Amino acid sequence: MSMQSLYLLVPLAPLFGAIAAGLFGKWLGRTWSHRITIAMVAVSFGASVAIFNDVLAGNTFNGPVYTWLTSGDTSFQVGFLIDKLTATMMLVVTSVSLMVHIYTIGYMEEDAGYQRFFSYISLFTFSMLMLVMANNFMQLFFGWEAVGLVSYLLIGFWYTRPTAIYANLKAFLVNRVGDFGFLLGIGLVLMVFGTLDYAAVFANASAHVDDIAPIPGMTVSLMTAICILLFIGAMGKSAQFPLHVWLPESMEGPTPISALIHAATMVTAGIFMVARMSPLYELSDTALSFVMIIGAITALFMGFLGIIQNDIKRVIAYSTLSQLGYMTVALGASAYSVAIFHLMTHAFFKALLFLAAGSVIMAMHHDQDIRNMGGLKKYMPITWITSLIGSLALIGTPFFSGFYSKDSIIEAVALSNLPGSGFAYFAVVAGVFVTAFYSFRMYFLVFHGKERFGHAHHKAHDGDHEDEEVSADHHHGLAPGQKPHETPWVVTLPLVLLAIPSVLIGYIAIEPMLYGGYFGDAIFISEHHPVMHELHEEFHGAAAMALHSLTTLPLWLAIAGVASAAFFYLKRPDIPAAIQKRFQFIYVLLDNKYYFDRFNDWFFAGGARGASSFLWRNGDVKLIDGLIVNGSAKMIGMLSGVVRHLQSGYIYHYAFSMIIGVFVLLSVRNWFE
């Protein structure tokens, strides 16, 4: 098979699976639906591996598949760009997707929408692959919005739940705010470069470095404008402050998609995009600074929120936000390869953590409140061990995958000298403590300590929405006397398979990926940003890096985080409660997530509704229709009411007016002469 047809096979196989399960799911039945979709994703994964090997051998590809549209002199094409950046993303996407597909057999076993779910996750895989394989901005935007659509469908998968359909609408609209900027950025690219083809744009980018953006009334550098507009799109998709608000609520969707979409792949699309656009971002220090500061805010402040969450999935969701912030900071520091590296390690350990959380949720009969858990390690050993591995990777334990990527980010920020790098350094270092604290708070509360389950009391969780109602399958919990059980092999197998790269991939990949020129031409770094170069000089092998970390601040911060979590939640659970009372205002601030949701609901949602009602009533109904349209109809009616009196029917009235008329006309004539 030629490489080109292999490229096509990668996205089309899952698309075929999605169509089969979606349109013919009823006819195929459950078993065949998951067999077909899983087989198709496996094919896609296999092809990705083959392509990866081919790319490692030095073969890249950039070419069109078909012409989508022509307009004026511009031709818009659908096409693929296969280089190491793409190949890496393809591997991450297809492998995590395959794990999630298998896991779903167990997780969604009792759900009526089984085939629909498989169809959606296969459709997602197709969309995400189209996004990462694109060789032009138009197709990038297609994939970008298509993954958003599937995310919308999957968050609202349980469409009878008010919280789910609130969350999915919110997710879609917040993402659309980001896409608003993204599309304008694409518009500027097309206007300036006359093409949307990556290669052509990147090749000419440096020629426009001193241009002023063609925005009337503003003098801003063209590259800064393009990069910031594109990044606004990334802020939506990758949930960066202040467009992060949709991600925690996306947890309303089934857990497998939280792992696949809202942790491992889709939310990293923004990170991938900025790395792909490195030839543009490198030309604007302002944009890089902006990226770094936004990322730093997200990394630190979203981490804080993870500390007070009690819903197991929401803790991980805030952790994801914070980790996406880390990746963004790395982008801002021109350490694109480090960002992609962290994206990859994070994809594995975060998918692992989410799937493990799903396993816990199954064992707990869909109770997600960590206050009701405790001591689970005895009952579910595989889930326990894999969760521990995931948590250790997340907090950056030496030799684990997360250590290599996160430590590299911290080092890179330390070396950056862009405005804002000082704050960013503080944020990512402080974030290490926060990460360790909330991760192990959750870990201890779930797997260690006293067994607190068996009191299936139905309290509304978090109280996020006033309209929340507890639906039948949402908060079961274990009844008194019931014990949790380890989940079936289709659930635990993906955990084990994901645990392996969560431990190893960092150690294996750091040297070739960051310092071996792995990405080659796929990532461009200007000589004004020598961060990677300096990092390389400090690097003396993966083992040395891990050993060296014993003397550095981040490791001790992480240890301190774990230790304080152990102390607070295993030894002295009364202390957190006391702190919470003592510092009530901070707790309230965090519990309300800095009041972002309130503000958005009041200002944007309420404001739009208010403006809509006002404009409709006063503009359309009163002014145009009332005054002008119906008003002129009334006016004609009134006028004719008056004029009607002239038509009296009496001949002497007519004769009289005729005489007056003749008299007036004659006088006028005489007067003019």
Add this chain to the structure above:
Amino acid sequence: MIFGFPIISVAIWLPIIFGVLVLSTGDDKNAQMARILALVGSVLGFLVTIPLYTGFVADTSEMQFVEMHDWISRFSIHYHLGVDGISVLFILLTAFFTPLVVLAGWQVIEKRVAQYMGAFLIMSGIMIGVFAALDAVLFYVFWEAMLIPMFLIIGIWGGQNRVYAAVKFFLYTLLGSLLMLVALIYLYNVSGGSFSILDFHQVAIPMEAQILIFIAFFFAFAVKVPMFPVHTWLPDAHVEAPTGGSVVLAAIMLKVGAYGFLRFSMPIVPDASHYLSGVMIALSLIAVVYIGLVALMQSDMKKLVAYSSISHMGFVTLGFFIFNAYGMEGALLQMISHGFVSGALFLCIGVLYDRMHSRKIADYGGVANTMPVFAAFFMLFAMANSGLPGTSGFVGEFMVILGAVKANFWYAFAAATTLIFGAAYTLWMYKRVIFGAVANPHVAELTDLNMREKLIFAILAITVLGMGLYPLPFSEIMHVSVNDLLVHVARSKLPL
């Protein structure tokens, strides 16, 4: 003409003749015969338009399939028909929708079936005439004749407030057209006694006259589009019209106004078009932003989609008056896509209305539980209405926004708000109607789509996706005509 076969005439008159035949089946005793006859006529009517596409020569902007006969030689009025890359797709679009409308009304319309079906067939022929006419008087006759069947459809088969809506529709559009007639007569005089639209394109006109002519045309076309602020007839007409009426109104009749700008205003008075383009762009952007906001709070589904139509048509006029290829081709693609998508959305609402006899969003909730197949189709069309890539709704919006960036970044900025507003009003409505738990016993009793409805939606779904994934066949046919029009419009027509 193909082998001397007057193909456009057939496309116009075949549905009209079938319409008359359908009418002649008389009262509702023969209703089934009327339906079958109407279906046969409309399908044949579509089939005969296909050679217009397959036989079209895409590398010229000359008129093709031209037919020219004397009609009233005293005033040199001709029966003059022809198509170019701009009009040909709208003829196909018109003929494409007639069978769907006939099918949609198959069971729902029980009274005066023959008259209902006949009116749609006749209207279909007339609208094709509007797109194909190259003689101003012939155009005007078709243009005004189009009003009559629609007036009857709204006035007879409409909802409770149908008389108000029908009269409002009629007067609004009639008042606009009268000024156009004055402009046409003026053009007849300055062109030295010709009613040929193509002659009008060539004649030099002083600026003051150009502006007056532009304003006269504006009233005729802007009302039809409809542009802000002469749009308020549309929500009323849609709400009261039967489903088929709404479909044709949204899918075809609105396009006639936009087509008028391309065929008359811009090529006949290019200098005035440039001079007044700022006003046109402003009105278009108001339509996109203001109407997009107004749509949000509508409680009636049909009214919401009607406002959404106005907002989407704002993209069309914006695309025209920024005078670049992206904008104009995008606008034309948007017109075609809006035909499919708004037609499909009105059919969706019709399906619900047939079952529940309510258009109020508040009367629904949780329809997905009882009508999953319908919910899936509705989702697709709602996403297309929100401009999701991969659906036809994306192509036009994307191109117009790209064109607008080129013209002025802030135009694009205002227009791109539709990404947010369009998704907000469409998906919020979808959420309240389709998602959630079953809201009331009426929703619990709903039955999912039958085969006839599935067929209609499947055809539209394939079209919407097909055009979204591969719009090239739609755009390449209009390419040369649009480019030549842009070149023509860039040349001043002021007398030397």
